[in-house]
Amino acid sequence: MKATGPIPTGYESIDGELAIGGLPASVLAEKSGDTPLFVYSSAHLRKRVEDTKSAMPKRLALHYAMKANPYPPLLALMHGLVDGFDVASGGELELALVAGVNPNQISFAGPGKRDRDLERAIALGVTLNCESEGEVERAIAIGAKLNICPRLAVRVNPSFDLKGSGMKMGGGAKQFGVDAERVPALVRHILIAGAQWQGFHIYAGSQALSADAIIAMQAQTLDLVVELTQAIGTSPPKVNLGGGFGIPYFPGDTPVDINAVGLALDVRLSGLPESLADTHFCIELGRYLVGEAGVYLTRIVDRKISHGETFLVTDGGLHHQLAASGNFGTVIRRNYPVAIANRFDAAPTEVATIVGCLCTPLDKLSDSAHLPRTDVGDLVAIFCAGAYGASASPANFLGQGPAVELLV
Amino acid sequence: MKATGPIPTGYESIDGELAIGGLPASVLAEKSGDTPLFVYSSAHLRKRVEDTKSAMPKRLALHYAMKANPYPPLLALMHGLVDGFDVASGGELELALVAGVNPNQISFAGPGKRDRDLERAIALGVTLNCESEGEVERAIAIGAKLNICPRLAVRVNPSFDLKGSGMKMGGGAKQFGVDAERVPALVRHILIAGAQWQGFHIYAGSQALSADAIIAMQAQTLDLVVELTQAIGTSPPKVNLGGGFGIPYFPGDTPVDINAVGLALDVRLSGLPESLADTHFCIELGRYLVGEAGVYLTRIVDRKISHGETFLVTDGGLHHQLAASGNFGTVIRRNYPVAIANRFDAAPTEVATIVGCLCTPLDKLSDSAHLPRTDVGDLVAIFCAGAYGASASPANFLGQGPAVELLV
Numbered sequence: 001m002k003a004t005g006p007i008p009t010g011y012e013s014i015d016g017e018l019a020i021g022g023l024p025a026s027v028l029a030e031k032s033g034d035t036p037l038f039v040y041s042s043a044h045l046r047k048r049v050e051d052t053k054s055a056m057p058k059r060l061a062l063h064y065a066m067k068a069n070p071y072p073p074l075l076a077l078m079h080g081l082v083d084g085f086d087v088a089s090g091g092e093l094e095l096a097l098v099a100g101v102n103p104n105q106i107s108f109a110g111p112g113k114r115d116r117d118l119e120r121a122i123a124l125g126v127t128l129n130c131e132s133e134g135e136v137e138r139a140i141a142i143g144a145k146l147n148i149c150p151r152l153a154v155r156v157n158p159s160f161d162l163k164g165s166g167m168k169m170g171g172g173a174k175q176f177g178v179d180a181e182r183v184p185a186l187v188r189h190i191l192i193a194g195a196q197w198q199g200f201h202i203y204a205g206s207q208a209l210s211a212d213a214i215i216a217m218q219a220q221t222l223d224l225v226v227e228l229t230q231a232i233g234t235s236p237p238k239v240n241l242g243g244g245f246g247i248p249y250f251p252g253d254t255p256v257d258i259n260a261v262g263l264a265l266d267v268r269l270s271g272l273p274e275s276l277a278d279t280h281f282c283i284e285l286g287r288y289l290v291g292e293a294g295v296y297l298t299r300i301v302d303r304k305i306s307h308g309e310t311f312l313v314t315d316g317g318l319h320h321q322l323a324a325s326g327n328f329g330t331v332i333r334r335n336y337p338v339a340i341a342n343r344f345d346a347a348p349t350e351v352a353t354i355v356g357c358l359c360t361p362l363d364k365l366s367d368s369a370h371l372p373r374t375d376v377g378d379l380v381a382i383f384c385a386g387a388y389g390a391s392a393s394p395a396n397f398l399g400q401g402p403a404v405e406l407l408v
Numbered sequence: 409m410k411a412t413g414p415i416p417t418g419y420e421s422i423d424g425e426l427a428i429g430g431l432p433a434s435v436l437a438e439k440s441g442d443t444p445l446f447v448y449s450s451a452h453l454r455k456r457v458e459d460t461k462s463a464m465p466k467r468l469a470l471h472y473a474m475k476a477n478p479y480p481p482l483l484a485l486m487h488g489l490v491d492g493f494d495v496a497s498g499g500e501l502e503l504a505l506v507a508g509v510n511p512n513q514i515s516f517a518g519p520g521k522r523d524r525d526l527e528r529a530i531a532l533g534v535t536l537n538c539e540s541e542g543e544v545e546r547a548i549a550i551g552a553k554l555n556i557c558p559r560l561a562v563r564v565n566p567s568f569d570l571k572g573s574g575m576k577m578g579g580g581a582k583q584f585g586v587d588a589e590r591v592p593a594l595v596r597h598i599l600i601a602g603a604q605w606q607g608f609h610i611y612a613g614s615q616a617l618s619a620d621a622i623i624a625m626q627a628q629t630l631d632l633v634v635e636l637t638q639a640i641g642t643s644p645p646k647v648n649l650g651g652g653f654g655i656p657y658f659p660g661d662t663p664v665d666i667n668a669v670g671l672a673l674d675v676r677l678s679g680l681p682e683s684l685a686d687t688h689f690c691i692e693l694g695r696y697l698v699g700e701a702g703v704y705l706t707r708i709v710d711r712k713i714s715h716g717e718t719f720l721v722t723d724g725g726l727h728h729q730l731a732a733s734g735n736f737g738t739v740i741r742r743n744y745p746v747a748i749a750n751r752f753d754a755a756p757t758e759v760a761t762i763v764g765c766l767c768t769p770l771d772k773l774s775d776s777a778h779l780p781r782t783d784v785g786d787l788v789a790i791f792c793a794g795a796y797g798a799s800a801s802p803a804n805f806l807g808q809g810p811a812v813e814l815l816v
Contacts, residue, residue, distance in 0.1 A: 091808055175761075302543060306581040306583070307581035360737075
């Protein structure tokens with residue numbers, strides 16, 4: 001038997017079934033017309049945004065990093081809840097516009113922006129988080145061609161990273177941003193060129209669960225902002241402090257203490273020098289806002305025994321849940337939180353391995369989990385499916401195609 | 409500096425550029441209308457199939473496991489070259505039909521077939537490689553409902569595996585097939601039920617480079633076939649011996665000696681008992697036939713230095729090349745074969761890391777490779793992109809979308 005991750009709070013049962021948005025899993029599966037499906041809870045999303053805003057300092061704006069989940073109805077909902085969107089490609093930019101986001105609420109990061117992406121963003125008045133000197137040059141040239149003054153922020157590659165983070169985006173040689181020591185010269189160049197300098201984007205890492213680590217990173221980020229501002233001699237209009245707030249996926253993981261993070265940040269922001277009094281600060285969160293609001297539901301199509309082990313074969317798999325299968329950015333496979341959705345209240349009585357329908361041994365959704373007794377037709381729920389699920393998995397692998405998505 | 413994998417044979421240069429199908433990389437990029445793109449060489453495919461057929465015993469049929477690459481024009485080409493197709497889903501079945509493959513040339517494996525998949529396959533006369541007793545029951549019931557006698561083979565979970573294989577599909581508890589000791593009873597049940605028993609499917613593993621390992625696996629597979637046939641008392645009409653032939657991806661990898669495999673298999677097939685004299689044997693190969701025929705071409709959009717390291721940022725990435733980025737089924741990331749396509753003849757002069765355009769540190773295409781000096785606009789070639797590339801990567805991740813594909 002292997003442990004499974006903690007089921008996020010906010011999920012209850014109706015008539016013994018897992019319910020999302022007040023609807024039992026079996027009703028959701030019927031409503032969607034097919035399994036597998038992703039269900040996103042708008043109540044969960046709203047509450048998470050509310051809790052985050054109330055924990056963070058009043059001065060801090062909250063942006064949504066839409067790379068975590070670009071499902072259009074979810075974007076439209078988030079648009080009404082947050083202060084801005086961070087996009088990571090020309091494709092994401094178009095989706096944000098369709099969701100009704102105003103271009104001046106959008107910032108665009110990403111190390112491989114093409115000229116056509118820059119043109120579109122500059123024409124719209126989107127803020128570019130420039131990742132290199134070369135990108136700044138291209139943006140200035142395109143602005144001149146279009147006769148539009150581009151809005152340029154500089155993404156800084158900090159010399160520190162986010163301790164205990166699942167993904168480090170700073171601290172050493174990186175493809176992201178401009179090494180901190182070259183930033184003052186680049187900003188002066190932007191100012192001299194007459195572009196609208198928008199400030200800094202400093203993103204040191206993601207998926208940390210330790211409040212202390214996030215507090216330390218934010219403190220270092222603010223110190224760097226003070227230092228850069230001093231070196232440049234001009235105050236940044238905006239500073240994006242990045243994200244880094246993780247969610248519990250695996251056995252033993254515990255939630256980030258966001259109140260502790262918010263309190264520490266409040267103290268730090270209050271202590272900033274006068275030169276940063278008019279600067280707008282924001283954080284950008286993706287996974288933290290939407291990850292736990294999503295559940296992947298897949299139906300058991302076969303139940304079989306091999307060499308004494310029980311396998312539950314589902315109609316889903318890694319083509320929708322690459323990260324849950326342990327094949328995306330993880331070295332050692334561990335189990336995401338899982339349940340039998342239509343037996344949500346039943347006590348576990350057997351150990352079984354849940355696999356997907358693909359013809360590859362990589363397609364494992366839960367290894368030797370302790371579960372209630374199941375039959376063909378039962379629904380498996382994989383939690384923490386709201387971020388980096390549908391859009392971060394190879395949907396067309398083995399001719400499968402995408403899952404249904406529902407916002408309830 | 410880190411080594412890169414061996415560039416497959418069959419790639420030459422025209423005017424100093426990598427050429428595929430007689431066309432230089434820059435011409436291919438122009439022809440496709442956009443980068444990144446996958447280019448598949450029909451000449452490479454034809455030669456690989458020819459070489460494989462001539463190395464294998466005359467008695468052995470060659471099937472294409474289309475999961476490796478389902479690009480429609482490639483399927484149509486393969487249809488004219490091989491004896492049958494193995495599909496792994498209802499979606500692949502439809503693609504095979506569109507490519508003109510006759511249903512009686514198709515076998516359908518996969519542990520999570522749904523009732524609707526079984527219905528469609530049975531109605532068409534496709535052979536089902538049944539993965540469990542439960543699937544056999546469902547197939548028989550659906551056959552009765554449709555008044556069609558289903559064609560059922562049994563996928564056997566052997567007690568041995570493929571040594572040194574990249575992916576083990578046998579040897580112990582698995583979601584694939586029926587444990588060997590339960591197979592005779594299941595086949596007798598199929599015969600009694602009046603279904604058309606088609607024989608065995610025995611797939612022990614994939615991506616092995618050692619001829620000895622493949623020879624040993626095939627010998628064990630044939631021993632198992634003899635044993636099962638004896639236990640059942642009826643000869644299998646067909647036996648699919650699986651695949652397992654790997655291709656070199658990484659530094660130090662060498663090609664499989666298929667002539668040695670073919671010679672050993674010939675001896676083994678000649679020595680089979682009389683009861684298997686009329687049995688049709690086949691192997692199913694996917695990656696081996698198509699993997700080295702494909703090249704991924706992506707354009708450098710930025711060249712930057714961070715902490716003294718050179719990064720080449722491309723317009724491609726793991727959304728098309730998940731396995732090359734080291735994020736699919738590998739524990740330690742190693743470099744695929746790589747070249748600067750438009751400087752194919754140039755000597756390496758610098759060390760650089762090639763990354764994709766995604767905003768994640770996972771998006772690395774080649775780590776600290778020894779390359780000629782490059783500029784923005786140059787084309788990077790990642791080799792071994794013909795199998796498990798386009799269709800096995802999360803194309804929509806970060807709003808990117810699929811790459812262009814070309815068969816030349």
